Amino acid sequence: MLPVTNALGTLLLTLVAAPAMEHLYIAEKPSLGRAIAAVLPKPHRPHEGYIEVGNGDCVTWCVGHLLEQVEPQEYDAKYQQWRMEDLPIQVSQWQLKARRGMGKQLAVIRKLLKQAGTLVHAGDPDREGQLLVDEVIDHLGVSAERKAATQRLLIADLNPDAVRRALGKLKPNRDYIPLSVSALARSRADWLYGMNLSRAFTLLGRRAGYTGVLSVGRVQTPVLGLVVRRDAESEAFVPRPFYQLDALIAHEEGPIRARWQPSDACAAWLDEDGRLLARKLAEHVAGRIQDQPAKVVTASYEEKSQGAPLPYSLSALQIDAAKRYGLSASEVLACAQKLYEGHKLITYPRSDCRYLPKDHRAEAPSVVSAIAQNHPPLTEAASGADLSLRGRCWNDAKVTAHHAIIPTAKRASTKALSASEAKVYGLIARQYLMQFYPAARFAHAHLVFEIAGGEFVAKGRRLKVAGWRALLGKSPPAEQEETGQTLPSLVEGETLICSGSEIKDCMTEPPKAFTEATLLQAMTGIARFVQDPALKGILRETDGLGTEATRAGILELLFKRGFLCREGKAIRATSAGRGLIGALPESATYPDMTARWESQLQEMAQKRVAYGPFMVALEQQIAQMVEAARTASPPTSLSGIPAPVRRGRKGSGRRSGSGVAGRRKGKGTSKHSASRSSAS
Known part of the structure; x- marks a missing residue:
C-alpha cells in the first residue's frame, strides 16, 4: 500500500472519525437555531448558515420566510399590465420563489438535506411557523417517505432548560400538517383576493380620475372600514x-x-x-x-x-401597553420579540393563548425569583407571592400550540433593556405574579x-x-x-x-375615535361589529379579525399606505381611506367575510374543513366581485381625492405602490406584492 501525504492522511482520518448526521434541525430563525445548538453535544463548528454539533448533527435555519409567492406576470406575461379584461387572475399550479437575498440560505438547506437522516421541523409553534418550514421542505423536493418521518420540535421558551425539555418531547410532524394546510389556504386566499380586487378597484377608481392604487385586503380593508364608519358616526353626531x-x-x-x-x-x-x-x-x-x-x-x-386577570396573549399585552404607556402594537411586538430572542427573558410572544400548562407550576419559584432580581419595581410584589395558590390559568385543556406569554427563569440585568422593553417586561412579569395573589x-x-x-x-x-x-x-x-x-x-x-x-x-357624546388599544380590542372582539347575526355566535369562539401575529402589521400597513393617520392618541381615516371604503362593495368593508374565513381556517387546522371546497368557494366569490367592479359606475367617493403619499422606510415619501393585503407574521417583508411597473 502506497503511503499518503500527511495532509491527505489527516483528511481521511477526519472523514472516518466524523460522525454521520443523524438529525438536521431546521429552525425558523437564526436565534432559535443557536438556542437549539447550545444544548446539543459539543464541540460546535459554526459554518455559514448552519452549526455542526459534536455528534455530527446539524442545526440550520430559515430567516423568516425564505420563499414567497411569485408575481402574477410570472404566471402569464399579460398580467404585467393591469387590465380589467384579464381579471380574475386564477392559478392552477401555485409557484414559490426564493425571496430576494435568501437564495444562499436556501442552497445551504438544500445541501444539508441531502446529507441528513431524520429531519426535525423547528418552526415557531403556530400555523405560520408550521408552514414556513414545511414549504421549504416541500420546495426542495424532499421525498414523501422522508416527510412522513420528519419530527416536530415545539419551543416556546429559549432558555436552555426549556429547549432541552422540548428536545425530549419530539412529535411526528405529520400530526401538525393541518396547521400548515390552514396557513397555506390563508396565504393563497390572501394572494387571490388582494391581487384581483386591488387591480379591479384601482382600475375602477381611475374612471373617476383617482390616480392612486386602491389596496384591498381581506383583513386590512375591514379594519379601515371600522375606522371610516366610526369617524362618519362622530361627524354626523348631533349632541342632545x-x-x-x-x-x-x-x-x-x-x-x-x-x-x-x-x-x-x-x-x-x-x-x-x-x-x-x-x-x-x-x-x-x-x-x-x-x-x-x-x-x-x-x-x-x-x-x-x-x-386575577389571566396571563397575556399578544393582543392582550398590546392593548394594556397601549393603555398604560401609549405604545403602538408594532412597538410592543418588537419589544416582546427582542425580550424573547435577544434577552431570553420571556416565552414565545406571538401567542393567542392566555393559559399555562400545569407542569409549568414547578418552575414558578425560579420564575418569581428571576422577576424579583430582574425588575426592581416588582421585587416586593415577588416576595409577597403565594406559590401555593392554584389559579384558573393552569389549564392544560385550554393550552393550544403555545401557552400564555410569561417571564422565564433567566436572571439578567434589565439595564441592557431599552425603556420600552423594560416596560413590556414589567407588564408581563406583573401579570404573572398576579396568578399567585388571592382574589x-x-x-x-x-x-x-x-x-x-x-x-x-x-x-x-x-x-x-x-x-x-x-x-x-x-x-x-x-x-x-x-x-x-x-x-x-x-x-x-x-x-x-x-x-x-x-x-x-x-x-350625549359621539362615539369615541379609535385608539391603538380600542382598535386592537375591536379586532379581537370583532363579533360586535359584524352584520350577520348568525355569525356573531360563531365569532365569539374564534380569534377575531387577523391573528395575534398579524394585527400590528395590518395597522402599520394602513398608516404606511396613507389610509389611516394619527391625531394624538386618536386614529382617523384619511380622505383616501374614506374614498376607498366608499368605492368598495359593502361586503368587502365589513368584517363578516373575513371573520368567516378565520373561522373556516381554524376549522381547517382542526381537520373539520377541507382545503379544496374553501378555495373553490373563494374563487367564485372573487369572480363575482370582479364582475361587479367591471360593470360598476365610476365611484364618486374618489373624485377629486389625491393619491396618498406612502410612508416608506425612514419616512420617505414614496407613492403608494401595488398594495395587496397583509404581511406575513413579523418577518419584515411583504407576503406578496403586485408588480411595481403595473402600479403606475
Whole structure:
C-alpha cells in the first residue's frame, strides 16, 4: 500500500472519525437555531448558515420566510399590465420563489438535506411557523417517505432548560400538517383576493380620475372600514341634552344618593336608551320628593370575588401597553420579540393563548425569583407571592400550540433593556405574579327606595380585600375601577327622609375615535361589529379579525399606505381611506367575510374543513366581485381625492405602490406584492 501525504492522511482520518448526521434541525430563525445548538453535544463548528454539533448533527435555519409567492406576470406575461379584461387572475399550479437575498440560505438547506437522516421541523409553534418550514421542505423536493418521518420540535421558551425539555418531547410532524394546510389556504386566499380586487378597484377608481392604487385586503380593508364608519358616526353626531335626578336621602353615616328610575308613564319624555329629555319633568319630581319619606323596598348585600386577570396573549399585552404607556402594537411586538430572542427573558410572544400548562407550576419559584432580581419595581410584589395558590390559568385543556406569554427563569440585568422593553417586561412579569395573589373581594350593595310613589336606586361597591389588585399600584384610569359610594346597612321596610335632590345636566357624546388599544380590542372582539347575526355566535369562539401575529402589521400597513393617520392618541381615516371604503362593495368593508374565513381556517387546522371546497368557494366569490367592479359606475367617493403619499422606510415619501393585503407574521417583508411597473 502506497503511503499518503500527511495532509491527505489527516483528511481521511477526519472523514472516518466524523460522525454521520443523524438529525438536521431546521429552525425558523437564526436565534432559535443557536438556542437549539447550545444544548446539543459539543464541540460546535459554526459554518455559514448552519452549526455542526459534536455528534455530527446539524442545526440550520430559515430567516423568516425564505420563499414567497411569485408575481402574477410570472404566471402569464399579460398580467404585467393591469387590465380589467384579464381579471380574475386564477392559478392552477401555485409557484414559490426564493425571496430576494435568501437564495444562499436556501442552497445551504438544500445541501444539508441531502446529507441528513431524520429531519426535525423547528418552526415557531403556530400555523405560520408550521408552514414556513414545511414549504421549504416541500420546495426542495424532499421525498414523501422522508416527510412522513420528519419530527416536530415545539419551543416556546429559549432558555436552555426549556429547549432541552422540548428536545425530549419530539412529535411526528405529520400530526401538525393541518396547521400548515390552514396557513397555506390563508396565504393563497390572501394572494387571490388582494391581487384581483386591488387591480379591479384601482382600475375602477381611475374612471373617476383617482390616480392612486386602491389596496384591498381581506383583513386590512375591514379594519379601515371600522375606522371610516366610526369617524362618519362622530361627524354626523348631533349632541342632545338629557337629565339625571338623584334623591339625597339623609343617614347618620352620610347622605345616600339614589337615582330616579322613570316609570312607563314617562316614556314620552325618554329617548331610546331610557334617558330623560325633559328637565321640567325632573324639576317636578324633585319638588315632589323634597322632605318625603324614603322607604327601603329592597336591600341586597353580598360579597363578590374577582380573580386575577389571566396571563397575556399578544393582543392582550398590546392593548394594556397601549393603555398604560401609549405604545403602538408594532412597538410592543418588537419589544416582546427582542425580550424573547435577544434577552431570553420571556416565552414565545406571538401567542393567542392566555393559559399555562400545569407542569409549568414547578418552575414558578425560579420564575418569581428571576422577576424579583430582574425588575426592581416588582421585587416586593415577588416576595409577597403565594406559590401555593392554584389559579384558573393552569389549564392544560385550554393550552393550544403555545401557552400564555410569561417571564422565564433567566436572571439578567434589565439595564441592557431599552425603556420600552423594560416596560413590556414589567407588564408581563406583573401579570404573572398576579396568578399567585388571592382574589380581590368587593362588598356590593343594592338599595331600592320608594319616595312619593317613585322608584330610586342606590348602588355601592367597596373594595374590602385588595388581593391581586394591590399589584396595580398607581395605575392609569383604564386599569382602575370606580367603586362607587359606600352604603350603610339597611333593612327592607326601614324608612328614612329625602332631604333634597340634585339634577345633573348631561349631553350625549359621539362615539369615541379609535385608539391603538380600542382598535386592537375591536379586532379581537370583532363579533360586535359584524352584520350577520348568525355569525356573531360563531365569532365569539374564534380569534377575531387577523391573528395575534398579524394585527400590528395590518395597522402599520394602513398608516404606511396613507389610509389611516394619527391625531394624538386618536386614529382617523384619511380622505383616501374614506374614498376607498366608499368605492368598495359593502361586503368587502365589513368584517363578516373575513371573520368567516378565520373561522373556516381554524376549522381547517382542526381537520373539520377541507382545503379544496374553501378555495373553490373563494374563487367564485372573487369572480363575482370582479364582475361587479367591471360593470360598476365610476365611484364618486374618489373624485377629486389625491393619491396618498406612502410612508416608506425612514419616512420617505414614496407613492403608494401595488398594495395587496397583509404581511406575513413579523418577518419584515411583504407576503406578496403586485408588480411595481403595473402600479403606475
